[in-house]
Amino acid sequence: MDIFLKLGWYFREQWRRYVVAGLLLIIVDVLELSIPWLVGRLIDGVVARSLDSQRLMSYVISVLVLAVLIYIMRFLWRMFLFSASFQLAERLRQQVYQHLTLMAPGFYNKHRTGDLMARATNDVTAVEMTAGEGVLSGLDGLVTGILVLAVMMITVSWELTLVALLPFPLMAWFFFVIGTRLHDGFRDAQERFSDLNDKVQESVSGIRMTRAFGREVREDADFMRVADRAAEANMRVAATDSLYDPAIFITVGVSFMVSIAMGAWLIEQDRITLGQLTSFTMYLGYLIWPMFAYGWLLNLVERGSAAYARIIALLDARSPVQDDGTRVLAANVDIHWQVNAFEYPGANSTALSNINLRVAQGQTLGIVGATGAGKSTLISLLLRYYDHDSATVSIGGDSVKSYTLESLRGMIAVVPQDAFLFTASIAQNIALGCPEATIEQIRAAARLASVEQDILRFPAGYDTLVGERGVTLSGGQKQRIAIARALLMDTPILVLDDALSAVDVSTERNILSHLKEARQGRTTIILCHRLSAVEEADQIVVLSHGELKERGTHTSLLQAKGWYARMFDYQKLEQAVASGR
């Protein structure tokens, strides 16, 4: 039950709603209990032959009025209670979402997407049910139980009530045993659900690969295995949970038996009337609900506390990169990388070593090298996706750690190789970083990225819907839309991370010449395979196995006759062959 203590902060905040709901509930329960009392009086009237038609009508009308009142008030108190629990779910989801947005990539390398999604959806729903239906069952069960017992004792007989209660302690012990098993069962079921979520996410993302490699049958079998494990875990929970009902029915059955036996004896002794015994057995019937409510409460509490523990574990996870800088935007954006050795968390080889690289404000830096050479890692350090003791990157003479993450990342626009487009119009996708941009500004950025012609060819132009549910764009169109998006932000530093790989050489040339003009005085960093993209750069560095092997300008590197010169000749030849010359 300590889940209610853990959620205490929310109950304290929303105490008004819970108090109003509780008061309405008590009134409803009192009204409900007056129905058996009325029925008992009616029966006694029949037995004593003192009931006339007018009295009968007044009993019937009273029961009807009570039923309508109960209906309305039950509706009201559930409204108060459930609106509070839905708000709790919303708050928890917001907290989880905000937390996830603050996490550095190192966190996502460690956590599986499906598991994170399960915590934000399934587990939050379980906690919501504890704060809604759990409180409902607990409160309703408790109030009804106490009132029924009090009424039984006062209006019928306290001895009979005590006798009727004899089988109940046994049931309470049984409930306790089931509750402990349920907790473990729920924890297991929630973990299996995470696995299942993960598998679904992976299968959907990798569906093309599955088809391309004809792995459908094997993927199916894998999926069935994970789904089976989740189903088994849920079956175990259901099996444990189903032990409650028989226990309740047996307890109440035994209770009925002993009460009727003792009640008959009490009638014979003239200590209670037949009408009182009838009311008493009706009251006993009312005790079934509190028992069910208690069983349901235990179920919800165990489910909710297992889920809450998983949500708190997620919220307690600290980002590997802390937002502890205080400085905001630098006027001078000279960049300086000093890396003795950098390895990714958990990796056992260095991704970068012995790097000392400067780029002055307004310059264009080209970083080239084979796949896996460490180009993107340099940018990850610049964006402070990872912190490392022997890797320092400074902007304007100050370490990137001294800036707030927001201002640091606000200084840099990055266009990745595989740009992601959201389900929105092309205009909205371009304006992602500056939603207030006018259509004219958006079009200007699209022109700079040489993508306007393509956009105008779509049926709805800039209003064409793209993303998962929209039209499908080619890789090159996506890349250029992403470039337009970055250009619109007009940040002091622009990074193109192999962002021109899917556009042809002449479009690449157009874009680069537009960039040169539009980004005077601002820094541009181009990472690429195709050397034609960096020919005009002020400085070019060649990375190999995480180390800086060559540096210079296009001309000086060609003269040096190293990797760059060889690669340039090779690519020129390749291009000539491709164009048939």
Ligand code: ADP
């Ligand atoms: P490039 O951009 O030149 O293709 P990267 O900077 O992406 O190269 O990668 C450099 C090295 O770091 C590679 O050996 C790669 O396997 C490794 N690496 C990249 N990202 C991670 C990561 N998140 N975790 C562990 N190792 C990584």
